[in-house]
Structure formats: C-alpha cells, structure tokens
Amino acid sequence: xxxxxxxxxxxxxxxxxxxxxxxxxxxxxxxxxxxxxxxxxxxxxxxxxxxxxxxxxxxxxxxxxxxxxxxxxxxxxxxxxxxxxxxxxxxxxxxxxxxxxxxxxxxxxxxxxxxxxxxxxxxxxxxxxxxxxxxxxxxxxxxxxxxxxxxxxxxxxxxxxxxxxxxxxxxxxxxxxxxxxxxxxxxxxxxxxxxxxxxxxxxxxxxxxxxxxxxxxxxxxxxxxxxxxxxxxxxxxxxxxxxxxxxxxxxxxxxxxxxxxxxxxxxxxxxxxxxxxxxxxxxxxxxxxxxxxxxxxxxxxxxxxxxxxxxxxxxxxxxxxxxxxxxxxxxxxxxxxxxxxxxxxxxxxx
Amino acid sequence: xxxxxxxxxxxxxxxxxxxxxxxxxxxxxxxxxxxxxxxxxxxxxxxxxxxxxxxxxxxxxxxxxxxxxxxxxxxxxxxxxxxxxxxxxxxxxxxxxxxxxxxxxxxxxxxxxxxxxxxxxxxxxxxxxxxxxxxxxxxxxxxxxxxxxxxxxxxxxxxxxxxxxxxxxxxxxxxxxxxxxxxxxxxxxxxxxxxxxxxxxxxxxxxxxxxxxxxxxxxxxxxxxxxxxxxxxxxxxxxxxxxxxxxxxxxxxxxxxxxxxxxxxxxxxxxxxxxxxxxxxxxxxxxxxxxxxxxxxxxxxxxxxxxxxxxxxxxxxxxxxxxxxxxxxxxxxxxxxxxxxxxxxxxxxx
Numbered sequence: 001x002x003x004x005x006x007x008x009x010x011x012x013x014x015x016x017x018x019x020x021x022x023x024x025x026x027x028x029x030x031x032x033x034x035x036x037x038x039x040x041x042x043x044x045x046x047x048x049x050x051x052x053x054x055x056x057x058x059x060x061x062x063x064x065x066x067x068x069x070x071x072x073x074x075x076x077x078x079x080x081x082x083x084x085x086x087x088x089x090x091x092x093x094x095x096x097x098x099x100x101x102x103x104x105x106x107x108x109x110x111x112x113x114x115x116x117x118x119x120x121x122x123x124x125x126x127x128x129x130x131x132x133x134x135x136x137x138x139x140x141x142x143x144x145x146x147x148x149x150x151x152x153x154x155x156x157x158x159x160x161x162x163x164x165x166x167x168x169x170x171x172x173x174x175x176x177x178x179x180x181x182x183x184x185x186x187x188x189x190x191x192x193x194x195x196x197x198x199x200x201x202x203x204x205x206x207x208x209x210x211x212x213x214x215x216x217x218x219x220x221x222x223x224x225x226x227x228x229x230x231x232x233x234x235x236x237x238x239x240x241x242x243x244x245x246x247x248x249x250x251x252x253x254x255x256x257x258x259x260x261x262x263x264x265x266x267x268x269x270x271x272x273x274x275x276x277x278x279x280x281x282x283x284x285x286x287x288x289x290x291x292x293x294x295x296x297x298x299x300x301x302x303x304x305x306x307x308x309x310x311x312x313x314x315x316x317x318x319x320x321x322x323x324x325x326x327x328x329x330x331x332x333x334x335x336x337x338x339x340x341x342x343x344x345x346x347x348x349x350x
Numbered sequence: 351x352x353x354x355x356x357x358x359x360x361x362x363x364x365x366x367x368x369x370x371x372x373x374x375x376x377x378x379x380x381x382x383x384x385x386x387x388x389x390x391x392x393x394x395x396x397x398x399x400x401x402x403x404x405x406x407x408x409x410x411x412x413x414x415x416x417x418x419x420x421x422x423x424x425x426x427x428x429x430x431x432x433x434x435x436x437x438x439x440x441x442x443x444x445x446x447x448x449x450x451x452x453x454x455x456x457x458x459x460x461x462x463x464x465x466x467x468x469x470x471x472x473x474x475x476x477x478x479x480x481x482x483x484x485x486x487x488x489x490x491x492x493x494x495x496x497x498x499x500x501x502x503x504x505x506x507x508x509x510x511x512x513x514x515x516x517x518x519x520x521x522x523x524x525x526x527x528x529x530x531x532x533x534x535x536x537x538x539x540x541x542x543x544x545x546x547x548x549x550x551x552x553x554x555x556x557x558x559x560x561x562x563x564x565x566x567x568x569x570x571x572x573x574x575x576x577x578x579x580x581x582x583x584x585x586x587x588x589x590x591x592x593x594x595x596x597x598x599x600x601x602x603x604x605x606x607x608x609x610x611x612x613x614x615x616x617x618x619x620x621x622x623x624x625x626x627x628x629x630x631x632x633x634x635x636x637x638x639x640x641x642x643x644x645x646x647x648x649x650x651x652x653x654x655x656x657x658x659x660x661x662x663x664x665x666x667x668x669x670x671x672x673x674x675x676x677x678x679x680x681x682x683x684x685x686x687x688x689x690x691x692x693x694x695x696x697x698x699x700x
Binding site: 099104107109170237249261264267268269270271272273274275276277278279280281282283284285286287288289290291292293 | 454599625637
C-alpha cells in the first residue's frame with residue numbers, strides 16, 4: 001500500500017484541499033499509473049456536493065485520467081511500463097452479467113465500480129479518483145492512448161468524449177445524416193466534433209445566438225436558434241438523430257418536433273426530470289426518446305483509436321490543481337471553453 | 351352520387367342522430383361497401399366533441415368498418431362483389447412520400463386522409479366514417495377479411511387491433527419475451543391477446559386488482575398491480591417490451607423502472623402530455639420511450655391474416671345504432687368489455 005497526494009473534499013460544503021490517500025499494492029492483473037492529466041467533469045462537483053445523493057467522504061474526484069504506466073502485475077498482458085494510458089468513469093465490473101458480456105460494463109447488472117465513490121473491493125472503503133498522483137487499476141479498465149495525440153488534451157475523451165461517442169455509434173449515425181447537437185458545453189462540443197468527424201451534417205441547436213461562431217469553429221455546419229419559431233419550423237421533421245447534452249431538466253417538446261419519423265433523441269446530460277413530453281409528438285411519427293450513459297471499455301478504446309486516426313481532441317483550458325476551487329465555480333457557471341484539464345505536475349510540489 | 355343514411359353529430363355538444371350523407375360514384379379504383387358492422391372507438395368521441403381540435407361538422411364517426419363489397423370500379427383487381435372486407439382509420443394517402451413507399455401510410459408526409467373528418471378529394475368537404483349504410487373507398491385502403499372469423503367481432507381489429515399489433519411487430523416482440531401491457535381497455539385487451547398469441551410471457555400491468563381475472567381470461571400469464579411497491583420491485587429491469595395503452599397523461603416513471611436495458615415502452619393511448627420523465631431512468635439503462643400510431647395497410651392485412659389463422663378476436667358488446675349515445679357515455683366511463691360494435695342492420699330500418 002502506498003500513501004499518495006490527492007485533492008478532495010471532506011464534506012459537502014468544503015473546498016477542495018490537499019489530502020493523503022492510500023493506493024493498493026498491485027495484484028496480478030493491475031496496472032499502476034502515474035497521473036499526468038485529469039479532466040474536470042461537472043459530475044465531480046455533483047458528487048462532491050452530495051447533489052446526486054449522499055457522498056462518501058472524503059471525495060477525491062476525477063474520472064478523466066491520462067498517465068504513464070509505472071508498473072504492472074504478473075499477469076498483465078496489454079500494458080507495459082512507459083505506456084500512455086487512460087482511465088475513465090469505471091475501474092471494475094462483475095464481468096459475468098449479460099451487460100458485461102456484451103462489452104457494456106457501464107450497464108453492469110451488479111453495478112460497475114465507479115472510479116471515485118465506488119465500493120473499493122481491494123482496500124475496503126470507497127474508491128478515489130484522478131485528482132491524485134497515482135492510481136492502480138485492473139488492466140481490463142485501462143485504455144491505450146494513441147501517442148500521436150496532444151496528451152494534454154486527451155483526458156476529457158474518457159468521459160465527455162465517450163458519453164457523446166457512444167450514442168452516435170449505438171444509433172448508427174453515419175456520413176450524410178443530419179444530426180442535431182443540443183447544448184454547447186463539455187459534452188456538446190465533443191458531440192459536434194465527433195458528428196462532424198463521422199461526416200454527418202451537424203446542426204448545433206442552442207438558445208444562445210452568441211454560441212454560433214464557436215459552434216461553427218468546432219465543426220457545426222449550421223446553427224439553429226431554438227427560440228426562433230420560424231427557424232424551428234423550417235427544420236421540423238428533418239433530423240436523423242438528436243444528441244441532447246443539456247445538463248438540467250428542460251422542455252424537450254420543441255426538439256421532438258425536429259425529428260424525422262422513426263428517429264431517436266438521446267439524452268446524455270439531464271439526470272433529472274424532464275418537463276412533460278407530449279405523447280402525441282411521439283405517436284404521430286413513431287419517435288423515440290432515449291438515454292445513454294458513458295460507454296463500454298471496448299467502445300472507449302475504439303473512440304480513442306478513432307481520435308488518434310482523425311486527430312479529434314477536446315478544447316481544453318489547462319489549470320494547476322491549486323486553482324481547482326475557482327475552476328469548479330466556473331464549471332457551475334458554465335464559464336469554460338470547453339473543459340478544464342488539471343496538469344497534475346502541479347500536485348507533485350504541493 | 352348516392353344519398354345514404356348515417357349517424358352523426360352537428361355540433362360538439364349535440365347527441366348523435368340520423369343524418370343523410372352523400373357517397374361518391376365509383377371511380378376506376380374504388381370499392382363500394384355495404385357496411386355490416388362498425389366498432390366504436392374513443393377517438394370517435396374525442397373528434398365529435400372537438401376534444402382534439404375543432405371538428406368539421408357534421409361528424410359521421412366510425413373507423414372500424416366491416417362489410418361486403420357491392421360494386422367495384424373498372425380497374426379494381428383485389429376485390430369483387432361479395433367479398434368480406436374491412437376499412438380502418440385511413441382511406442387515402444399520397445402514395446409517393448418515403449413513408450407511403452415503406453407501407454407506412456399512417457405516417458404519410460403529406461398527411462393521410464382519415465376515414466372521417468379528412469379532406470374529401472372526390473366530393474370536396476370532408477370524409478364521413480362508418481356509422482353509415484355504405485362507404486366508397488379506393489381499393490388500396492380496403493382490407494380482405496378472412497371468412498372463417500366471426501364477422502360480428504372483426505371490426506375493432508381495424509383500429510384497436512392494428513394499434514396494438516403494429517408496435518409488437520415493429521419492436522420485434524417474439525416468443526418467450528416478457529411483455530407488459532399497461533391499461534386494460536379496448537387497446538389493452540387486444541395487446542394481451544396479440545402478445546399471448548405471439549407466444550410472449552404476458553404481464554398485465556394495472557392499478558386495479560379487480561381486473562386480474564379478466565386479464566388472465568384474455569391471455570395474461572401474470573397480473574402486476576402497479577401500486578404494490580413490493581411487486582414492482584420484484585419485476586424491476588425485467589421486461590423486454592412495454593405496451594402502454596393508458597389513454598390519458600400519467601406518470602410513466604414507475605413503468606420505466608420495469609424495463610430491461612435497451613428496451614422500449616411504446617405509447618399508443620396518451621395523445622397528451624405525460625408527467626415528467628426522469629432522465630436518469632432512461633440514461634442508466636439506455637431505455638427508450640416511443641410512440642406508435644395505428645399501422646400501415648400492408649401490416650393491417652398481415653394482422654387480419656394472423657387473426658384468421660389463430661382465431662384472435664376482440665371481446666365485443668353488440669349494440670344497435672339507436673343506442674349509440676348511451677354507448678358513448680359508457681365508453682367515456684370506461685364501462686365496456688371491451689369494445690362496442692354497432693350492428694349496422696339496425697340503421698337499415700331507421
């Protein structure tokens with residue numbers, strides 16, 4: 001067992017501060033990782049502040065982890081010391097249920113072990129995330145990161161990336177499809193980049209005309225202002241797929257009117273009640289509203305490989321760990337373009 | 351042009367009464383039908399009372415029509431005088447849009463012509479439905495009714511039947527699947543019969559323990575009382591498909607908890623706002639909420655053929671047209687097991 005430095009909170013009202021946490025000794029299938037970068041996800045804040053149910057304190061957040069392998073267990077076959085790797089939202093799952101067998105560990109019927117706040121099967125207590133120097137993870141939950149990518153920007157792919165990539169794959173979005181991305185934050189900006197890279201005709205759908213320039217810079221072909229009734233009418237029944245990244249409950253009915261018959265709007269942001277959906281809108285053209293949660297490990301690797309091939313990366317604002325409290329305040333105000341990444345070198349000297 | 355007897359309403363507050371309406375002379379592709387039976391659908395009432403938007407009066411309702419062919423146009427190839435036929439909710443569509451080309455006339459992009467209250471392309475004005483002696487319909491919208499069926503009971507298949515059959519087909523419900531049917535009325539009782547005939551394990555889901563015996567008689571393997579938390583927990587995440595026939599807005603969240611990962615709940619009854627759906631329920635197991643509207647003509651024929659082969663028929667209460675106002679009152683109170691069918695002989699002497 002090794003004692004390492006981390007940043008976390010001790011209660012739901014506390015600021016993040018320096019902590020010492022334990023990392024386990026390697027078992028045969030483990031990979032030890034020196035963390036180089038960790039992305040900042042809004043989930044970190046929701047969890048730390050007990051907004052998604054009571055948290056287990058201390059909370060050490062962080063599930064967008066990029067680092068180098070520093071040691072491997074005896075039975076590890078996929079990784080060796082020095083490899084560039086990533087860890088996302090999960091560090092374990094049962095491997096036996098139908099979801100795990102279908103490479104959908106995120107839907108594990110026995111409950112996947114989340115990277116932070118999950119039940120720690122090795123040390124007892126609960127898991128600690130990537131706002132820390134090191135992490136030890138079973139190789140099945142370690143991703144290989146293409147070396148050609150700018151590694152300072154890779155981290156957000158592990159959550160924001162896979163959360164938007166997976167629904168585009170699952171609902172079979174392909175070249176030429178008209179895809180709407182609703183909401184332009186950490187998730188939305190990756191949705192635009194991926195849909196564009198796949199070759200879709202990408203329409204950024206937003207209430208804020210001020211986001212139009214950014215959306216086009218990120219790869220949107222068009223911007224649709226959802227408060228403009230004329231524009232909304234023009235696009236009615238025309239979309240092949242909608243990716244809804246809005247992080248709070250909202251009225252989805254105007255978006256449902258945009259969908260073609262037999263298409264889906266996938267919710268990936270709002271983990272709370274949506275305003276009343278009109279049944280008639282679903283019935284009249286056999287439309288679907290669905291949800292999607294991150295992605296499986298196999299799919300996450302495919303996404304990283306795709307990003308390596310097409311050089312797809314998030315827009316990142318780099319911070320030192322000492323500035324994390326200010327960064328969280330800005331995330332809450334949606335004042336970030338489009339994802340904070342912590343340079344974990346800053347923790348070494350802390 | 352022929353003047354025939356019908357029953358209809360002259361305003362949204364009027365009772366149904368005897369009317370005279372015009373039926374067109376046959377064009378080359380037309381089939382003239384002597385109406386023997388007409389089912390009573392809750393839509394008839396919603397429309398006649400302008401509950402779904404302002405109606406065009408007089409309204410002559412009825413879109414569950416069974417009768418005998420009495421004449422055919424020169425180019426009619428599928429039918430001859432004497433054939434037993436049916437007409438459902440539609441009597442025309444553009445035949446050119448992508449929906450029509452996929453045999454999904456109910457989703458016609460130019461708007462299918464509904465059997466009553468639609469724009470009449472031949473006589474001008476609007477279409478009149480099956481509460482009448484005769485109807486003239488393009489052969490493409492006429493269904494062949496298997497002669498082995500008890501023809502007094504066939505009519506409700508043309509709307510209640512296809513409305514429940516189509517989603518079971520579209521979402522690929524098959525032998526051994528665990529299917530929940532929510533709500534036990536005209537639609538729900540057909541949902542149970544079809545799911546049972548397909549070989550599914552059918553669970554009737556209801557708030558009313560008093561419906562259990564009927565549900566089992568109709569083919570349900572189990573009855574789940576949705577207000578019983580213990581029972582609901584036992585069935586959580588276990589259903590392969592849910593057919594939601596509840597005809598009004600309601601809280602669907604308890605039903606969503608019943609669904610397995612990657613399954614669908616199809617709404618077929620509630621043409622109004624549903625209570626707020628919790629995004630987290632959709633996200634956590636990639637669940638879908640969809641709508642479905644009646645079915646295409648090809649699929650309706652397949653359903654009728656299936657009913658002929660498996661002798662599947664609705665439970666009907668026969669009435670004379672003179673009792674229609676009382677029947678409508680009972681439909682509104684959900685006091686019918688499970689569909690009224692008008693014996694149109696009663697109109698002859700009226």
